[in-house]
Amino acid sequence: MKIAMMLRRGGLGSLRAFRGSFANFNFSIKTPSSPSPLQALAFGAAADVAADDLLLDNIPPVSLTAAKVEMEPALLQPRVVVYDGVCHLCHRGVKWVIEADKDKKIKFCCLQSKAAEPYMRVCGVVREDVLCRFLFIEGPGLYHQGSAAALRVMSYLPLPYSALSSLMIVPPLLRDPIYDFVAKRRYDWFGKSSDCLVLKEKELLERFIDWEELLDKSQSEL
Numbered sequence: 001m002k003i004a005m006m007l008r009r010g011g012l013g014s015l016r017a018f019r020g021s022f023a024n025f026n027f028s029i030k031t032p033s034s035p036s037p038l039q040a041l042a043f044g045a046a047a048d049v050a051a052d053d054l055l056l057d058n059i060p061p062v063s064l065t066a067a068k069v070e071m072e073p074a075l076l077q078p079r080v081v082v083y084d085g086v087c088h089l090c091h092r093g094v095k096w097v098i099e100a101d102k103d104k105k106i107k108f109c110c111l112q113s114k115a116a117e118p119y120m121r122v123c124g125v126v127r128e129d130v131l132c133r134f135l136f137i138e139g140p141g142l143y144h145q146g147s148a149a150a151l152r153v154m155s156y157l158p159l160p161y162s163a164l165s166s167l168m169i170v171p172p173l174l175r176d177p178i179y180d181f182v183a184k185r186r187y188d189w190f191g192k193s194s195d196c197l198v199l200k201e202k203e204l205l206e207r208f209i210d211w212e213e214l215l216d217k218s219q220s221e222l
Contacts, residue, residue, distance in 0.1 A: 077107055077209060081153060082119055082135040085110030089182075089190040090134065097153060098204050105156045108208050112195070115210035132183060146183075147175035 083090045094108055109116045111130050120126065123143045125135060133146035136153055144152050155165035
């Protein structure tokens with residue numbers, strides 16, 4: 001143990017000194033001047049252990065939290081719309097996109113479900129942000145909100161709907177105020193529910209990444 005502490009403090013210089021002193025060390029048993037195979041094996045093993053100790057001391061500790069953060073985005077699905085699940089206007093818009101998206105490119109997730117939390121966390125937004133402007137995660141490191149999110153969703157739909165994405169050339173300073181004006185009044189104009197609205201059509205419900213959670217909620221209310 002003392003030798004290992006000396007090696008840790010002294011670094012490689014101590015290792016060289018240790019090897020030199022070890023080579024000149026006389027065993028208490030009678031041995032020939034040249035080391036036996038057993039002695040050579042013992043010396044090599046001790047030197048290897050000491051060297052490994054030095055190398056391990058130089059390795060920084062692995063952060064499990066950092067590894068989890070890096071792995072999490074890889075598990076998330078692309079082209080996911082996170083929207084206000086209690087908003088009647090949002091619910092109608094989602095249903096319309098599902099029916100127009102024949103190739104099933106877009107997926108959905110209610111803001112109020114637990115499945116939405118990792119998507120918001122990766123994008124660095126909170127629930128209040130998404131209540132004001134819905135969220136569209138297009139891919140790793142690429143997400144949009146508000147009017148930009150709506151137009152990017154349109155770009156994945158077939159013609160003629162995808163042509164509306166050309167409105168991205170309109171500056172956000174002109175697009176977003178219109179979106180925000182409607183968003184702030186959507187409950188008054190179209191109403192809201194106490195919980196996430198659930199689509200009854202099975203083929204439409206399968207487009208939701210949180211469909212199991214939605215079904216559990218709807219069944220518990222019955």
